[in-house]
Amino acid sequence: MTQTEILWKYQESEMELDRLQKELESTPERQKLRKLRRILQEQTEKLEAHRNGIKEKEAELENGMQKLEALLKEYDLEQDDLNIMMEDEECTAEELTESRRSMEKLLEKVNALRKSLTECQSWIAKTAEAIKETYAKGAKTKRDYEAAKAVVETEKMEHKPIIDKAQREVDMIAAQLSPDLLKRYKTIKKKHPNPVARVTDNRCSGCGMSLPMNTIKKFSTGTAIIECENCARILCCEKPGE
Ligand SMILES: [Zn+2]
Structure with a gap:
C-alpha cells in the first residue's frame, strides 16, 4: 500500500473517530445538561442583579431617612417660630401667612419624601421575595443538573471502549505514515x-x-x-x- 493510500485510510479512521465523538457530545442528555447549565448561569446572574439592586435601594433609603429627619427638625423649628409670632402683637398678618406658607411647603416635601421611601421599601421587599423564589428554582435546577450530569458520565463510560478502539485505529494507521x-x-x-x-x-x-x-x-x-x-x-x- 502506498503512503497516499495509507493516508486515505488514516483520514477515514479520523473521520470515524470524529463522528463517534460528535455522536457522544450530542446525545439528548448532553443537550439537556448544556441547557441546564445555561439556566443555572442565568439564575446566578439574576441573583447578582437582585442583590446589587437591593444594595442600591438600601443606600437610597438610608439617605432618604436622613433627609426626612432633617426636614422634620426644620418643620418643628418653623412651628416654634410660628407659635412665638402668634403671641407677638407686633407681628403682622402677612408675616404669619408667610410663615404658614413656608410650613406648608415643608410638609409637601416631607410627604413626597415619605411616599418615595415607602416605594423604596416595598421594592426591597418585593426583590427579596424574588431572590427567595430564584433560590428555590435554582435548587431544583441544580438537582436536575446533577442528575443529568450523572447520566452523561454513564454515557461517557459506555462509549469509552468504542471511542478508545477508534482512537487506537487512528494511532495504528498514523504509525505507518511518514x-x-x-x-x-x-x-x-x-x-x-x-x-x-x-x-x-x-x-x-x-x-x-x-x-x-x-x-x-x-x-x-x-x-x-x-x-x-x-x-x-x-x-x-x-x-x-x-
Ligand atoms: Zn482540489
Missing part, C-alpha cells in the same frame, strides 16, 4: 476537514477542479505525493486500497 506526510496532512486539515481527495474523472474530488495532464501523468506513474494545484489537498487514486 511523520512529514502526517504533518503535511495536519497542516492542510486546518483549512479543509478532508485533506486527502480522490481523483475522479481526472478531477480533484475535493474542489472539483480538473487536473492538468502532467499532474495526471505524474500521478499514474510514480508514488510521489501529489497535491491539487487548486486546493492543495493531497490526491489519492480513484479506488484507494485496491
